[in-house]
Amino acid sequence: MELPEKLLKVVRQFSRLPGVGEKTALRQSLIMTKWNKEDLVHFAEAVKALAELNHCEKCGMFCDDKLCKICLDYGRSHSKTLCVVESVTDCLAIERSGNFKGKFHILFGVLNPLLGIGPDELKLDQFIDRVKNEEIEEVILAVNPSVEGDATCAYIKQMLPDSVRVDRIGFGIPMGGSLEFVDALTITKALENRRHL
Amino acid sequence: MELPEKLLKVVRQFSRLPGVGEKTALRQSLIMTKWNKEDLVHFAEAVKALAELNHCEKCGMFCDDKLCKICLDYGRSHSKTLCVVESVTDCLAIERSGNFKGKFHILFGVLNPLLGIGPDELKLDQFIDRVKNEEIEEVILAVNPSVEGDATCAYIKQMLPDSVRVDRIGFGIPMGGSLEFVDALTITKALENRRHL
Incomplete structure (x- = not known):
């Protein structure tokens, strides 16, 4: 079925965020339908206030x-x-x-x-x-x-x-990284950036 | 450093959604800081309108x-x-x-x-x-x-x-499921719900 426009609008807005697909956006919007009006207003006001950051x-x-x-x-x-x-x-x-x-x-x-x-x-x-x-x-x-x-x-x-x-800042092998899996350019940089012990 | 209150408010609001941790909430909030005022207002209004769903x-x-x-x-x-x-x-x-x-x-x-x-x-x-x-x-x-x-x-x-x-509605093995990995109760139900071919 087609969802009501009010819900779809929220889904569309959430979908604009990074890492939020349509499915996640719908899930989040549906959770928000259970919020009371005050909570929704708090959320909305917080978002709006970002413009004045x-x-x-x-x-x-x-x-x-x-x-x-x-x-x-x-x-x-x-x-x-x-x-x-x-x-x-x-x-x-x-x-x-x-x-x-x-x-x-x-x-x-x-x-x-x-x-x-x-x-x-x-x-x-x-x-x-x-x-x-x-x-x-x-x-x-x-x-x-x-x-x-x-x-x-x-x-x-x-x-x-x-x-x-x-x-x-220094470039080289990241901490916890392994030479085996690091790309060639990073290794070149790491060799250039070697430090005398 | 401590983030400004306006940004933290949005992070806190996003963290309330399912599947959104503090890190994701911060990422989403930071993306939103790049939105223009109009977009932020659209988002806020859509959320607020949910109260009237x-x-x-x-x-x-x-x-x-x-x-x-x-x-x-x-x-x-x-x-x-x-x-x-x-x-x-x-x-x-x-x-x-x-x-x-x-x-x-x-x-x-x-x-x-x-x-x-x-x-x-x-x-x-x-x-x-x-x-x-x-x-x-x-x-x-x-x-x-x-x-x-x-x-x-x-x-x-x-x-x-x-x-x-x-x-x-019928209970049993889900489509694409495998008997090997399905729990005992579901198998019991599936046996009860067997259909004559």
Whole structure:
């Protein structure tokens, strides 16, 4: 049978999410039909409020007000180390590792001439300003390995004064990984990145 | 780092759905941060509208107006066969099979004295009225096999006049199933339900 339009609308909306097929969307929608009105309104309001989610004026991370919790953290905001990432999710991944105590700068992309993404489309001017104003001594380029990522790193490196130390995160065999199953490019990188013991 | 409250609210709401853990909820929420305001509002409105989803006055199925599409279908609504199911999802499962052309009656549960669900909590009076008013000749009890389901079927059977033929859906080995891996109770049922060829 055809489902009523009200239910189908929710199914269609859920299907737009990653990893949600039509079957899952229907299951989720049917569960929601059992929720009371208040719960549905809470859900709807939370989703709507996402449109008002701010980006930190400094680093670009999500925040409730003007600055994010990292930039508001005295210890971290006075750090002289700045980690450059492509996206909010990459920033969150580094935060999850829990071992970086500096601050971030989110580029919101990488240079990609084919897609028309040049330096002006990324938050690069702001980045250069920050390095100057915040007297940054060390920049860690935590940009993903790809042709565009490499180009972006090279571009950033030549824009920074020599007094700033620029590193790129290490590439190699992932922890728990096995040489047997790792691709050839990763092994090449891992050999290049070998460390003297 | 701690995520902003606006994002966390959405993550919490998504985590309430079946099969959505915190990680999936975060992934979905992050994708939604890239949606424009209009899309977010559409999503929110669809969810909110679920509160106004109606149940068909006759059978209890979801519908946009007073009657569902099955009860509005002339051919089906004049059928003399009524299929009794526990829930909307069970009704949808039978509809998916595509081979039932009668109408439905949704009980919204089964008798369960331990949980305080007696005949008054189910739509049983309405069911008896329908059998009488719509001159039903055949009732198919598509209630799931369980102690409570069996009791509900026995209860319904004794409430109906003898002129109405009452069947229960067949239990046995599922299609594509293998005797080797099917539980003992199902095999017992399958043997009971054997058919003469």
